[in-house]
Amino acid sequence: MRRVFGNKIVIISLVIVLLLVLVTVTAGENSKLSVVRNIITVPLSPLQKGIAAIGDKIKDTVNFFRDSRTAIAENEELREQVRQMESELDKVYRLQKENENLKKLLSFKEQFTQETVGCNIISKDSGILFEIFTIDRGSKDGISVNDPVLNADGLVGRVSRVDLLSSKVVSIIDTESSVSARLSKSRDLVILRGDAELRTEGLCRLDYVPPDVEISVGDKVETSGMSSLYPKGVIIGEIVQVIKNEGQFDYHAIIKPAVDFKRLEEVVVIKVGSEKGDEK
Amino acid sequence: MSKKILTITAVIFGTSLLQSTVMDYFVIFKAKPNLLVIVAISAALLRTDLNAAFIGLACGLTMDVLIGKALGWYGIILFLVCFFIGMINSKLYKDNPLIPVFFVFTSSIVVETLYYMVYYFLKGYDEFLFAFTNLIVPESIYNALLAFPIYKFVFYLCKKVDKFHYTHSRL
Numbered sequence: 001m002r003r004v005f006g007n008k009i010v011i012i013s014l015v016i017v018l019l020l021v022l023v024t025v026t027a028g029e030n031s032k033l034s035v036v037r038n039i040i041t042v043p044l045s046p047l048q049k050g051i052a053a054i055g056d057k058i059k060d061t062v063n064f065f066r067d068s069r070t071a072i073a074e075n076e077e078l079r080e081q082v083r084q085m086e087s088e089l090d091k092v093y094r095l096q097k098e099n100e101n102l103k104k105l106l107s108f109k110e111q112f113t114q115e116t117v118g119c120n121i122i123s124k125d126s127g128i129l130f131e132i133f134t135i136d137r138g139s140k141d142g143i144s145v146n147d148p149v150l151n152a153d154g155l156v157g158r159v160s161r162v163d164l165l166s167s168k169v170v171s172i173i174d175t176e177s178s179v180s181a182r183l184s185k186s187r188d189l190v191i192l193r194g195d196a197e198l199r200t201e202g203l204c205r206l207d208y209v210p211p212d213v214e215i216s217v218g219d220k221v222e223t224s225g226m227s228s229l230y231p232k233g234v235i236i237g238e239i240v241q242v243i244k245n246e247g248q249f250d251y252h253a254i255i256k257p258a259v260d261f262k263r264l265e266e267v268v269v270i271k272v273g274s275e276k277g278d279e280k
Numbered sequence: 281m282s283k284k285i286l287t288i289t290a291v292i293f294g295t296s297l298l299q300s301t302v303m304d305y306f307v308i309f310k311a312k313p314n315l316l317v318i319v320a321i322s323a324a325l326l327r328t329d330l331n332a333a334f335i336g337l338a339c340g341l342t343m344d345v346l347i348g349k350a351l352g353w354y355g356i357i358l359f360l361v362c363f364f365i366g367m368i369n370s371k372l373y374k375d376n377p378l379i380p381v382f383f384v385f386t387s388s389i390v391v392e393t394l395y396y397m398v399y400y401f402l403k404g405y406d407e408f409l410f411a412f413t414n415l416i417v418p419e420s421i422y423n424a425l426l427a428f429p430i431y432k433f434v435f436y437l438c439k440k441v442d443k444f445h446y447t448h449s450r451l
Contacts, residue, residue, distance in 0.1 A: 023352035123300035168348035196407035
């Protein structure tokens with residue numbers, strides 16, 4: 001009896017030691033051993049893709065009836081907007097040309113020239129502690145760790161793990177994420193962080209706001225371009241609340257991201273990492 | 281032996297597929313059930329210690345892959361929890377529906393709390409109370425609600441597999 005029990009203890013300690021080794025080896029986001037993840041993600045991702053597509057179809061049909069009611073009023077409004085915008089567009093074209101010429105004169109380095117790739121979100125993070133989702137493209141499509149992820153509204157996050165056919169994206173409201181940001185109006189540098197409590201409501205916080213900065217609700221926040229991760233000038237969101245802490249030098253604010261993380265379906269990944277790899 | 285492993289693989293694969301896709305539509309009060317924990321605990325209630333522990337390990341590692349962090353923490357935690365349940369389950373009356381409900385509820389709390397403890401070890405536990413009351417407990421209640429039907433399903437599968445092995449070992 002004792003020998004049997006002793007045997008089990010040996011097996012259990014051996015498994016735990018092996019797992020601890022696995023944890024330490026795969027802890028880094030660029031770890032080579034993350035390849036083992038493909039055993040599960042490669043067969044899983046096409047199926048997830050299919051189910052996500054079916055889910056979207058169902059959502060669309062359900063929403064169709066609701067949307068058709070509001071569509072007429074919205075249509076009128078949009079027509080009016082289109083008319084306005086067309087006149088503005090002419091102005092923009094002229095400015096763009098002018099801008100290009102001036103940039104050429106100054107030999108300005110463009111930050112936003114990388115190749116992009118559109119991706120579908122095929123699954124949300126299965127746990128409760130993180131704000132991570134899976135997209136349907138991986139290292140096969142040239143995506144690498146730390147590539148920025150955007151959509152039409154603004155900044156979504158960055159790629160944290162890459163498998164063969166899929167990759168994981170950490171959104172900016174995750175507690176692990178921090179983004180170097182800039183207040184659009186006053187051009188002050190701040191840091192945007194995910195917060196455990198605000199995350200559940202789809203919000204995040206702005207830290208290190210100096211006390212002499214004029215900051216008010218409704219101000220826009222954009223990426224600063226100071227870090228090498230995110231391109232400059234991408235809209236992040238707007239301030240919904242400014243909190244002045246008693247007895248603390250600087251204050252912080254609560255940000256509502258421009259991206260609606262609950263209804264996110266498609267994103268764009270900028271392939272920064274692959275280009276850097278080519279240079280080496 | 282091979283049929284057993286095939287069944288376990290198929291169940292884990294199917295569960296992780298459901299977990300990562302369909303479960304997003306079943307979010308109530310920001311809580312989402314974790315099917316892999318329920319399957320692991322249900323299997324642990326029906327198997328002997330080391331068998332149970334390895335099923336827990338497989339479920340845990342799959343959770344690690346789905347979550348996209350370092351591989352192995354859920355693996356270790358579920359391995360130990362399932363081993364413990366596998367050791368004491370011979371003393372339990374398994375037809376009582378409250379047994380899986382109780383074990384899934386407590387194990388979900390233990391597993392998620394331990395993971396939180398490990399993961400935020402260096403970052404501090406400032407937000408622990410919030411995470412515990414708003415994320416971990418609702419998830420565990422949701423898991424407990426789903427425990428009995430999933431337990432019945434795993435029970436049925438176990439019976440099928442055992443019957444297959446029994447008849448084949450006699451031939």
